[in-house]
Amino acid sequence: TARIITFVNQKGGVGKTTTVVNVAAAAGRRGRRVLLVDLDPQANASSAAGVVDAGEPGIYEMLMEDEEPTACVVELPAESMSVVPSSPALAGAEVELVPVMARERRLVHALSALRGSYDLILIDCPPSLGLLTINALTAADNVVIPVQCEYMALEGLSRLTETLELVRRNLNPGLTILGLVLTMFDGRTRLAQQVVDEVRSHFKQVVFTTVIPRSVRLSEAPSHGQSIFRYDPGGRAANAYEALADELLERVGNS
Amino acid sequence: TARIITFVNQKGGVGKTTTVVNVAAAAGRRGRRVLLVDLDPQANASSAAGVVDAGEPGIYEMLMEDEEPTACVVELPAESMSVVPSSPALAGAEVELVPVMARERRLVHALSALRGSYDLILIDCPPSLGLLTINALTAADNVVIPVQCEYMALEGLSRLTETLELVRRNLNPGLTILGLVLTMFDGRTRLAQQVVDEVRSHFKQVVFTTVIPRSVRLSEAPSHGQSIFRYDPGGRAANAYEALADELLERVGNS
Numbered sequence: 001t002a003r004i005i006t007f008v009n010q011k012g013g014v015g016k017t018t019t020v021v022n023v024a025a026a027a028g029r030r031g032r033r034v035l036l037v038d039l040d041p042q043a044n045a046s047s048a049a050g051v052v053d054a055g056e057p058g059i060y061e062m063l064m065e066d067e068e069p070t071a072c073v074v075e076l077p078a079e080s081m082s083v084v085p086s087s088p089a090l091a092g093a094e095v096e097l098v099p100v101m102a103r104e105r106r107l108v109h110a111l112s113a114l115r116g117s118y119d120l121i122l123i124d125c126p127p128s129l130g131l132l133t134i135n136a137l138t139a140a141d142n143v144v145i146p147v148q149c150e151y152m153a154l155e156g157l158s159r160l161t162e163t164l165e166l167v168r169r170n171l172n173p174g175l176t177i178l179g180l181v182l183t184m185f186d187g188r189t190r191l192a193q194q195v196v197d198e199v200r201s202h203f204k205q206v207v208f209t210t211v212i213p214r215s216v217r218l219s220e221a222p223s224h225g226q227s228i229f230r231y232d233p234g235g236r237a238a239n240a241y242e243a244l245a246d247e248l249l250e251r252v253g254n255s
Numbered sequence: 256t257a258r259i260i261t262f263v264n265q266k267g268g269v270g271k272t273t274t275v276v277n278v279a280a281a282a283g284r285r286g287r288r289v290l291l292v293d294l295d296p297q298a299n300a301s302s303a304a305g306v307v308d309a310g311e312p313g314i315y316e317m318l319m320e321d322e323e324p325t326a327c328v329v330e331l332p333a334e335s336m337s338v339v340p341s342s343p344a345l346a347g348a349e350v351e352l353v354p355v356m357a358r359e360r361r362l363v364h365a366l367s368a369l370r371g372s373y374d375l376i377l378i379d380c381p382p383s384l385g386l387l388t389i390n391a392l393t394a395a396d397n398v399v400i401p402v403q404c405e406y407m408a409l410e411g412l413s414r415l416t417e418t419l420e421l422v423r424r425n426l427n428p429g430l431t432i433l434g435l436v437l438t439m440f441d442g443r444t445r446l447a448q449q450v451v452d453e454v455r456s457h458f459k460q461v462v463f464t465t466v467i468p469r470s471v472r473l474s475e476a477p478s479h480g481q482s483i484f485r486y487d488p489g490g491r492a493a494n495a496y497e498a499l500a501d502e503l504l505e506r507v508g509n510s
C-alpha cells in the first residue's frame with residue numbers, strides 16, 4: 001500500500017511544486033508507481049507535470065463532492081506518473097470546508113480508495129497552513145519540507161514545526177518529517193551557505209544531504225510542461241533531483 | 256486622508272514583502288507619512304522593516320478584538336515609517352473570520368481611525384486569496400501586483416484579476432490596479448525577458464516602467480531588519496526601488 005508524503009512549507013516560492021514534480025518523475029522512472037496529488041488552487045504542479053486542460057473531475061470533486069477517486073486520476077505516461085489535478089474551484093474549499101464534519105479528514109478518506117494502486121502518493125500544498133494543507137498533513141505518513149536558501153525562508157520553520165506537532169497530537173499521531181531539502185542554492189552568495197549551515201545545525205541529519213542548486217533550467221521546464229528529466233536530461237538540476245529521489249526512496253525503504 | 260494600497264499576488268515568493276517594505280521606506284524618505292500594515296501571519300514585512308519582538312497589540316488584536324488602532328502602531332523612525340505588525344495569531348483569523356458579520360470589512364473599519372494620520376497606507380498580504388487578502392482588497396483604493404520574472408508566476412495572473420473583479424462588484428467598486436511591478440529580473444536568462452514581454456503585451460502601460468533586478472542585497476537586507484536604503488544605499492537594488500517609488504507616487508498624485 002502506498003506511502004503518502006506531503007511537501008509542505010507555508011513560505012511562498014520555496015520550491016515545493018518544483019520538488020514534488022521532479023521527485024515524482026524521478027521515482028516513476030525508477031519503476032515506482034507514483035501518484036501526484038495537486039492540492040494547490042494555483043494548479044502549478046498539474047501544469048508543470050504536463051496536465052493540459054484538466055477539466056473535471058479532479059481534486060475538488062474528489063474532496064468536496066465524494067467523486068469516485070479513480071475517476072479523478074489523469075495518466076501521464078511520458079512522465080511515468082499519474083496525477084490528481086487541481087483546479088481554481090479548489091480555492092473555495094478552504095472556506096467551504098470550515099463547517100463540514102471531520103473536515104480535516106476529507107483527503108484521508110478520498111485517498112484510501114487509491115492507496116492500493118500506488119507505491120508512492122506525493123502531495124503538493126499551497127503556501128499556507130489552512131484546511132487544505134491540514135488535510136494533506138492528516139493524510140500523510142511523512143512530510144518533506146523544501147527550504148529555500150534565503151533568510152526569509154528560515155523565519156517560518158518554527159511555526160511549521162509547531163503546526164506539525166499540533167497535527168500529530170490531534171489528527172495524525174504517526175506523522176514524521178522524512179527530511180528537509182535545501183533549494184535554490186546559489187554558491188556565489190555567502191547568504192546561501194549561511195542558511196544551509198543554520199538549517200543543518202538545527203535539524204541535523206534530518207536534512208537531506210542533496211542540495212538543489214539554483215538553475216534556470218528548473219524555471220524553464222514548467223513552461224514546457226516537462227519534468228527536468230525530459231527538459232534537460234543529464235544536466236546539473238536533473239542530477240540533483242535524481243540524487244534527492246534516491247535519498248528519499250532510501251529513507252522510505254528503511255522506515 | 257491616506258491613500259490605501261494593497262500589494263497582492265497569491266503566487267508565493269514573488270517579492271510582495273520585499274516590494275512593500277522598500278516602497279514604504281522610499282516614500283518615507285521623501286517625507287510622506289507612511290503606515291505599513293502586515294497582514295501576513297508569516298510577519299516577514301514586520302521583521303524585514305526592523306520590528307523586533309512586536310508583542311501585543313498588533314494586527315490580530317486590531318482586526319479581531321476591536322483594539323484601539325493607534326495602540327497597534329509601532330514607530331520605526333530609522334526607516335521613516337510606522338508599522339502595524341503581524342503575529343502568528345493571525346493565522347487563526349482566516350478561519351475565525353468565516354462566521355463573523357461583515358467579515359470582509361473588518362480591516363476597512365479598523366483603518367478608518369488611522370487614515371487621517373498618514374499619506375499612504377501600504378498593506379502586505381499572504382500568498383493566498385483568502386479572507387485576510389479579501390479584507391485588504393476591500394480596504395484598498397488601489398492594488399500593486401508584484402510579478403516575478405518566472406513562468407509559474409504568469410499562471411496565476413488571470414485568477415488574480417478575476418478575484419479583483421469579484422471584489423469590485425461585491426465589496427469595493429472603486430478598486431483599481433495602480434500597476435504591476437516585475438521583480439527578480441535576471442538579465443542573463445531568456446526566460447526573464449520573455450515574461451517581461453508577455454506581461455507588458457497583456458497589461459500594457461499599467462505595468463510600471465521600473466523593473467526590479469535580481470540582487471542578493473535584497474535577500475540579505477531582511478536578515479538585518481533593514482530596508483535596502485539602509486543596507487546597501489546607492490546600490491542597484493536601492494536605485495530600482497527608488498525609481499519604482501517615484502513612479503508609484505506619481506501615479507497616486509495623478510489619480
Ligand SMILES: Nc1ncnc2c1ncn2[C@@H]1O[C@H](COP(=O)(O)OP(=O)(O)OP(=O)(O)O)[C@@H](O)[C@H]1O
Pocket residue numbers: 011012013014015016017018019040044125126127183184185212213214215216218219220222265266267268382405406407408
Ligand atoms: N532550484 C531552482 N532554481 C531556479 N529556479 C527554481 C528552482 N526551484 C524552483 N524554481 C523556480 O522558482 C519559482 C518558485 O518555485 P515553486 O513554484 O516550485 O515554489 P513553491 O514553493 O511551489 O511556490 P508556491 O508557494 O507559490 O506554491 C518557480 O518559478 C520555479 O520555477
Ligand SMILES: Nc1ncnc2c1ncn2[C@@H]1O[C@H](COP(=O)(O)OP(=O)(O)OP(=O)(O)O)[C@@H](O)[C@H]1O
Pocket residue numbers: 010011012013127150151152153266267268269270271272273274295299380381382438439440467468469470471473474475477
Ligand atoms: N529582486 C530580488 N532579488 C533577489 N532576491 C529577492 C528579490 N526580491 C525578493 N527577494 C528574495 O526572494 C524571496 C521571496 O521574496 P518575498 O518574501 O519578498 O516574496 P513574497 O511574495 O512576499 O513571499 P510570500 O508569498 O511568502 O509572502 C525572499 O527571500 C527575498 O529576500
Ligand SMILES: [Mg+2]
Pocket residue numbers: 016017018040044045124125126
Ligand atoms: Mg507551489
Ligand SMILES: [Mg+2]
Pocket residue numbers: 271272273295299300380381
Ligand atoms: Mg511576503
